[in-house]
Amino acid sequence: MSEQKNIVKRAYGAIKRRMTLTPDVEKQPVTDQKKFRIMLLTNRDSDNIGDQMIEACDIALIKTVMKNLNIPEDGYELVSRAASIVSKYVKAKNKDESLLKPARRKINECDLIIFGGAPVFNYKYQIFYERTAVTLELAQEYNKQVMFSAIGIEDYDEASPKCQRLKEALNLGCVKQITTRDGMEELSKYKENEKIHIEKVADPVVFAKQIFCDYTKVNHKKNKKVGLFVFRENGFVDNHIPFTGAEQAKLWKEITRILTEKGYNYELITSGYLKDEAFLDLLVRDYGFPEKKCVFNMNETEKLAQKIASYDAIISCRLHPNIVAYSMDIPAVSLIWNPKITGFYESIGYPERAIDVTTAKAEDIVEKMEDAMAQGIVKDNGYLMSVYRTLFEGIRDAIEWSDKTIQPYDYMTLTENLSHFSGTSEDEKEEKIKRKFRRTYNTLNDYQKKINKLNQKIKMLEKEKQQ
Numbered sequence: 001m002s003e004q005k006n007i008v009k010r011a012y013g014a015i016k017r018r019m020t021l022t023p024d025v026e027k028q029p030v031t032d033q034k035k036f037r038i039m040l041l042t043n044r045d046s047d048n049i050g051d052q053m054i055e056a057c058d059i060a061l062i063k064t065v066m067k068n069l070n071i072p073e074d075g076y077e078l079v080s081r082a083a084s085i086v087s088k089y090v091k092a093k094n095k096d097e098s099l100l101k102p103a104r105r106k107i108n109e110c111d112l113i114i115f116g117g118a119p120v121f122n123y124k125y126q127i128f129y130e131r132t133a134v135t136l137e138l139a140q141e142y143n144k145q146v147m148f149s150a151i152g153i154e155d156y157d158e159a160s161p162k163c164q165r166l167k168e169a170l171n172l173g174c175v176k177q178i179t180t181r182d183g184m185e186e187l188s189k190y191k192e193n194e195k196i197h198i199e200k201v202a203d204p205v206v207f208a209k210q211i212f213c214d215y216t217k218v219n220h221k222k223n224k225k226v227g228l229f230v231f232r233e234n235g236f237v238d239n240h241i242p243f244t245g246a247e248q249a250k251l252w253k254e255i256t257r258i259l260t261e262k263g264y265n266y267e268l269i270t271s272g273y274l275k276d277e278a279f280l281d282l283l284v285r286d287y288g289f290p291e292k293k294c295v296f297n298m299n300e301t302e303k304l305a306q307k308i309a310s311y312d313a314i315i316s317c318r319l320h321p322n323i324v325a326y327s328m329d330i331p332a333v334s335l336i337w338n339p340k341i342t343g344f345y346e347s348i349g350y351p352e353r354a355i356d357v358t359t360a361k362a363e364d365i366v367e368k369m370e371d372a373m374a375q376g377i378v379k380d381n382g383y384l385m386s387v388y389r390t391l392f393e394g395i396r397d398a399i400e401w402s403d404k405t406i407q408p409y410d411y412m413t414l415t416e417n418l419s420h421f422s423g424t425s426e427d428e429k430e431e432k433i434k435r436k437f438r439r440t441y442n443t444l445n446d447y448q449k450k451i452n453k454l455n456q457k458i459k460m461l462e463k464e465k466q467q
Contacts, residue, residue: 036075039114040079040081044081045435046273047432048273048318049298051117051320053320054320055117058114059419060421061391064409064414064419066078068409068417069395079109085102085131091130103135112395112398113144113146114149114391115147115148117181117203117204129165130162132166133166133168136172139174145398146176147394149179149204150202151180151181152182152183166190167190170191173193177393178198179200179201179386181343197390199386201390202383207384207388223265224263225266225312226264226313227267227269228256228268228314229317229321231276231317231318233248236337239338241336241357243358249283255365256268258362267311269294269298269307271298271318277297299429300429302423308325312331313332314333315335316334319334326377330377331373332353333372334353335355335357348379348383349380352371353372389408
């Protein structure tokens with residue numbers, strides 16, 4: 001028997017040992033027990049292309065791990081889904097089993113669940129924490145292993161029932177590994193199960209240059225073009241930073257004036273989030289920014305990669321334009337609205353490139369951008385490899401791989417073997433637009449409901465006044 005057949009046989013044997021079902025729940029038959037099934041859960045259905053890039057880069061890294069382990073393409077199946085496989089209407093108590101059926105089926109059909117970069121720990125303003133907790137409870141019930149890769153983590157709060165609900169689920173036996181890109185101190189407070197491996201790692205998007213290389217040609221002509229990534233109108237205020245939308249508009253006005261005076265070309269752009277694009281439109285309509293300098297309708301990962309590759313530098317608020325630029329060796333500075341901005345720049349060794357908007361002036365920001373352009377970027381391969389190495393180790397252990405002599409690729413071998421992004425299909429493009437429109441409709445409907453309630457209150461007050 002050939003060596004490859006021996007490898008496949010060992011993989012299949014390990015896979016069969018993992019495929020156990022809970023007897024007292026509704027079962028969905030596994031149609032092909034020869035394939036090791038990985039379910040990747042990310043925020044892939046977000047308008048924010050940064051989240052979509054996480055999905056694309058995670059897929060590439062996982063495929064490369066399987067190649068590294070000598071598992072052929074027909075020996076495994078990788079299914080990517082939105083992290084919200086559990087309905088938002090599922091409650092912690094008195095769970096409606098009919099709402100859990102889709103999640104049960106999806107979890108039952110896989111052998112390993114990998115959460116990648118999604119806001120699955122968020123409990124302060126979102127309900128994602130509960131959906132994550134239920135997903136983990138189902139994984140425990142079905143005896144499925146779970147990994148969290150390069151997760152962003154909110155603050156830990158001992159007094160918050162929501163936070164403690166999440167903590168309890170995270171320490172279930174099904175959870176084998178949790179890595180974070182920016183919240184190691186908080187993560188260590190979540191951990192009570194000593195068997196769970198935790199570590200700080202790079203964001204998978206640090207490999208965007210290699211993964212999106214078929215769609216980008218990094219600019220080496222130095223045409224003094226700068227990408228300016230704007231943020232939603234109340235984005236800073238919503239994150240407890242006293243910096244209004246009007247102040248943000250004024251800051252961008254000053255930055256564009258200074259850039260023009262210094263001979264730079266510029267574009268105002270977003271990473272696709274609906275409210276960011278709404279603010280970009282507001283800059284044109286209410287603040288007089290030239291429309292020809294604005295890039296609208298950012299909906300595809302490859303388009304964002306192409307745009308960033310065309311710049312000599314960027315100034316951004318959102319995190320992932322900074323990470324893509326870093327991957328492509330394009331200098332960037334960022335306006336701080338969240339600790340993850342500071343965390344990223346500290347991780348790559350350039351903390352001064354994260355800027356406090358409440359104290360910095362436009363002149364300071366442009367000066368820091370030019371300093372970054374003059375200094376360039378020096379990368380630490382150990383930091384870059386951390387996200388791949390931990391994925392490799394977690395997947396290898398989940399498969400119960402008997403050959404412990406296989407080591408993760410080194411940096412050069414990894415970059416040579418990374419799977420390339422295959423592009424956004426026409427159906428996917430249509431689905432992205434549909435999701436964005438439906439979110440717009442939902443926002444408009446919510447506003448209309450509020451208007452209707454206010455109108456009813458006005459009528460009641462007028463009626464009371466007449467009496």
